[in-house]
Amino acid sequence: MDDQIHIELKNVHKSFGPKSVLNGLNVTAYRGKSLVVIGGSGTGKSVMLKCILGLMKPDSGEILLEGKNVVGVGGSQRDVFLSKFGMLFQGAALFDSLLVWENVAFGLIQGKNMKRADAHDIALEKLSAVGLGPEVSELSPAELSGGMQKRVGLARAIAGNPEVIFFDEPTTGLDPIMADVINDLIVSCVKQLGATAISITHDMASARKIADSIAMIYKGEIIWHGQAADIEDSGNPYVEQFVHGSADGPIQMDILKD
16 A cells, blocks of 8 residues: 555554453554544443553553654653544534634644634634634533534644544534534545544434544454445445344344343
């Protein structure tokens, strides 16, 4: 493949006491491309993201950013490392005490010591990029609908023109129409920035819309990784069951019965 590897996880393990969550996870994200990791609840998707971000340290394995292992990086190196990232959190995670524009500009003001006036201008620009006008900038998050909050979260994720953007269940809690709006915005924003995108989701409509490639995680391992267009013909029974949302298949849910 001619694409340049941007982020690579090699044989990553992470356990919490006796519970093993990541079991030798291997996955690659290519520069300027959108990787979507699918999988059910409790399969290790969020732990994978937290390990990449350095919020958790894997027990073993390597996490390579542009070929350099960043596991355990601290101090000023960690600040440089994190400055390359933007993130859209699952629940938007806006600060209730700040106005919308201050939420969007938070990383610019607090992380990059940018003057408030300059950060305000960038916030308005990024809000416009996600379809929100300047009048929204002076509102509080509590005055926004769920879809608008998600768009503000996306504006914040792209405010620093990051090289890599993480999307944590970007359409959770949204109706199908608003979810599709958010998916379209994710595609356009990532394309405009030329950023590498890594998303985790169990929403197959979202995965199909925003992914260049899709990887499926099951019991802490990547069991299939291929082009998004090939997901319907993966030939993998676990992937087929998940994609079609079938109760019948190799993935068995723990259900308490009377």
